[in-house]
Amino acid sequence: MQTKFWMLPELDSLELFRATAIRYSYARHSHASYSIGLIEAGVGGNYYRGSTYLAPPGSIILMNPEEAHTGYSAEEQPLSYRMLYANITVVQQIARDLQIQDFPHFKDAVVQDRTLAKHLLSLHQELERSPDQLEYQSRFVNVLSKILTHYADVKVPSFRPQKEHRAVQLVKTYLQDRFSSNISLEQLTNLTGLNRSYLIRVFCQSVGMPPYTYLNQVRIEKAKQLLAQGMSVAEVAIAVGMSDQSHLTRHFKRIVGITPGQYRQMSTSFKTD
Structure with missing residues (x-):
């Protein structure tokens, strides 16, 4: 069984876990936190609330605090999945932000929602690699808000945001x-x-x-200015608030379409000519 576990103190000690397992099963247990998972490959199975649930690839797993369950790989092929364990306090805070007065309670243990599954996978990957607090905190709030709005047994008031x-x-x-x-x-x-x-x-x-x-866009515009002045890519990355050169390159290429190195070369050669 291959596993990785980590925590994020910046998100109220959010716990994260990913694993790939073959013929593995967990004993009956419960968590003090909300358990939110995603099946990436294989079929996951669990016994929960007196019933057996099977979760094929793309399934989202939703379990409430202190509710006992098991977990196992339901087929011979490897089971790959990701889990996010959010404490009650942080989930209730997001619920209050949405004007939800009830205690959030998930109705279904397994749900199929391709769009949400894509967002959840992206969030989990971002929480593993991103050093940007604003990005991963915003994505976390956004995904949890969608889950509570669509799959918690609560009343969500409808309101239109003002211009602000x-x-x-x-x-x-x-x-x-x-x-x-x-x-x-x-x-x-x-x-x-x-x-x-x-x-x-x-x-x-x-x-x-x-x-x-928007912040990344501001950073990339500043990076373009510094690269055009001949500053090295590594120096520019630090100057604009990126953690390292690869971090800058990932965002730069996403916005500009070429790497910072290519942009620097084009800008400086144009000035020379």
């Missing part, structure tokens, strides 16, 4: 002025007085992208 022009401008200016810092979502909520879910929604509505995407 002042708050949006405050955030844009803050990100422009502090692009080289590892900014957190909490800093933006303290700045605006808005809760996390609402802030992300109003910013997206106004700007067309979440705050972390």
Whole structure:
């Protein structure tokens, strides 16, 4: 069995786990936290609430705190899956941000939702590799909000976000002025007085992208300026707030379409000519 376990103190000690197993089974147990999982390959099985559930690839697993269950690979082929264990406090906080008054309780143990599964996989991968607090905190809030809205047995009030022009401008200016810092979502909520879910929604509505995407855009524009001046890619990465050269390259290519090195070479050769 191949496994990896890690924690994120910045997300209220969120626990994360991924594994690939063949013919493996867990004894009956429960968790103090909410358990949210995704089957990547193989078929997972579990006995939960008096019934047996099978989860093929792409299935999302949702289990409530303190509810006993088993878990096992249901076929001969390897079972690959990812788990996210969110404590009750952080889930309740996101629920309050959504104006949910009830205690969040998942209705179904296994759900099929391709779009959400894609977001959950992307989130889990980002939580494993990304050093950007704003990005992984925002993605976490977004995915948990979708799960609570669609699959928790709660009443979710419907409301339209207001324009919040002042708050949006405050955030844009803050990100422009502090692009080289590892900014957190909490800093933006303290700045605006808005809760996390609402802030992300109003910013997206106004700007067309979440705050972390806007921050990356600001960083890439600054990186282009520095690269054109002849600064090395490694130096530029640190100067604009990226953790290293590969981190800069990943975002730069996603936005500009070429690598920072290629952009630097083109910019400096053009000036020479």
